[in-house]
Amino acid sequence: MLIYLVLGMSMKNLTYLPLILVANFAVAHDAKPSFECANASGEVEHLICNDQSLAKLDLQMNALYKTVLSSLSIDKQANFKASQRGWIKGRNDCWKSADVYQCTKNSYALQTETLAEKGGLLVNDTPTYYQCTGGVHPAVAVRFYQVDNQAKAILHYGLDNELLDVTVSASGAKYINDSASFWSHKQEATAKVGQDTLSCKLVNKKPSPMISALDLANLQQAEIIGVGEGNEPKRLWRGIWGEDWQSPSSSNADDGYYKVSLTFAGNLAAYGSVMNNQKVQAAVITDFQTSGSGRFSYLSLFDEHFDAEGYGEANNVATALIGDRVQVVDLYVEPPFIVVKSIQAGEQDPMCCGGDFVTQFWRYQNGKLEQDTSKLQRSRISLDIIAGKTWHLMQKGSLPASKTPLSASTLKFEKGQFVGSTGCNNYSSKVQSSEGKTEIKLATIGTTRKACRSDAAQQQEKRFLKALSKVDRYGFYAGQLQLFFDDAGSSKVLAFETTKEKP
Structure with a gap:
């Protein structure tokens, strides 16, 4: 049976997209990217191998790429393959970005839109625009497409982008991923991006400005x-x-x-x-x-x-x-x-x-x-100032800072201990500290003994635990928690960011 999903567009130009409902759109928990992680090179490919969200995006991208490739005539396939290789090179250049994770995520979203357009999978030729209030972003743009009988959306806000999957909704249409959502009903919509919940209204043309001056x-x-x-x-x-x-x-x-x-x-x-x-x-x-x-x-x-x-x-x-x-x-x-x-x-x-x-x-x-x-x-x-929050690893050793998703290494301070996840296993260690001082000393770190999903993840776990065991001081910079340690006479830092919403 076909169920028709009403997309968030004007009543005059409503688009009804046939949607075959399936039980579960999620990628398996141990999702791996389309390329062999054993052959991964560079910071970006290792990041993709060690992160479920990016691995899922890579799998979706590869499936879409193959779908579009198979629809092209033989004489057009060579140029299409060359174009995809060029995109991969550009994606891998995200190591130069101040936020490697977000750059990589944006790269997948924009290339997905490009492939959907080349494959004739977009529902409309132009984006659907919404004027918004309730946050720093004055407007959002949405493009809808369908691949393998699954409805999807690409949400543009500020300089960032999100790939969203359709989900069950009591009314209207709702699209979600791990960190964002977009729900539309008739001519209104709600977009959740970052810590903002935007209330939006459909408009007939591209709003100005699309990007806030306060971005x-x-x-x-x-x-x-x-x-x-x-x-x-x-x-x-x-x-x-x-x-x-x-x-x-x-x-x-x-x-x-x-x-x-x-x-x-x-x-x-x-x-x-x-x-x-x-x-x-x-x-x-x-x-x-x-x-x-x-x-x-x-x-x-x-x-x-x-x-x-x-x-x-x-x-x-x-x-x-x-x-x-x-x-x-x-x-x-x-x-x-x-x-x-x-x-x-x-x-x-x-x-x-x-x-x-x-x-x-x-x-x-x-x-x-x-x-x-x-x-x-x-x-x-005292260390109590970091209690009550989950801190996510942003930086390992002297590597450039990059946003690490929720599935990677984390840290909490509770009951006098550092506890958290390495990305593979849970760990804990008692911490000695003195009021008014930033010097700390960790006891032997205990961990669970689960196997990591890849050799790269296992190596990352070893590096993280080795660095954490050497930590002797903490501090802060621009909201980040910094744990300092000595590595062969060189001072290095593990930097963490919390996603806890502000009061």
Whole structure:
């Protein structure tokens, strides 16, 4: 029996897509990508082999590729194969990205859309657009396609994309994956992306802007005011501004550096309404490195400014100094306040080694950011500040930071122990620590003894446990938990990020 699924489009142009319901669309838990992981090369291919979500995307991509390839005439297949090889090379270049995981995920989504279009599998020639409220993204675009009698959707928001599978819904059409969802009914829709739940309405043409001026990529190109001597505005370029370039001491150009610099702190940004105008603003942290030993952290507030032609730009309305050599633990908006949680030097601490856990409440008033000192909270630090959250491994050793999905290595602190998953097995270790100090010592790590799903996963587990056993200090940077360890005389770090929603 055919059941017709109503896609989220205008009533005038409703599209009814025949859908053969199947019991389970999920890929098996031990899904492996279409290529042999034993022959994997480079960071991206190893990441795909070690992650169920990316392995699933690769399998879906390969199935779609074969479907489209088989539909082409022999004379067109050679060019099509060459095009796919070119895409694989581009996907593998994601190792250069600041967020390797998201870059790889986006690469699969965009190529899936390209293949579906080449194979004539898209339901409509153009995307379906929705204007949205409730988050930083002002609009989303959706494209629907069908392969092997399964309805799917490609959701575009900001600079990112999601591949979604249809699921059972009481009304309308709902598409989901591990981290996002899109539900449409008549001319309305709800999109869940990141920590935002967007309420959307169908529109007849592409909204402007599609990408918010407060999107992270735009904020990292913004002009910052109120930092450094003279308070001259400083325009970031890919998250950094600098002056007085110091030439490298070797032939490696990467050894060079700016003597004075302003750096966007990680990928940390918080969104909410703090200006009493019913609009969303963005709060970010920047670090100002002087020619001396100081590293000053600033809080900057942005709203959207539109020119006469309607193009938006992130406008820095106020900036305030948080402190010197501050380690930012968390940043979020609790209207009308911007809340900054950080580690700072206490009265008896040297500036290098803060021992106080400080919660500051900042408010925008009289054209500037002012701290409400009556709400200031200060206590000595302890590992309890990371309790109640699941931390996901972002960085191994000195490798570039990359977003690691929920199925990979995790860490929790509970009842005086580090516990979590290596990606294969569960582990636990008692931790010795002192209040006001960041030095820690781990006891022997105990683990379960399950076999890993691949040799690559087993090697990753060994590297993770070896590094964790050497950890002797913790700290924070831009909301990331950092566990430091010594490796043959070189200081390295395991960096974790929490996905716990802000209060």
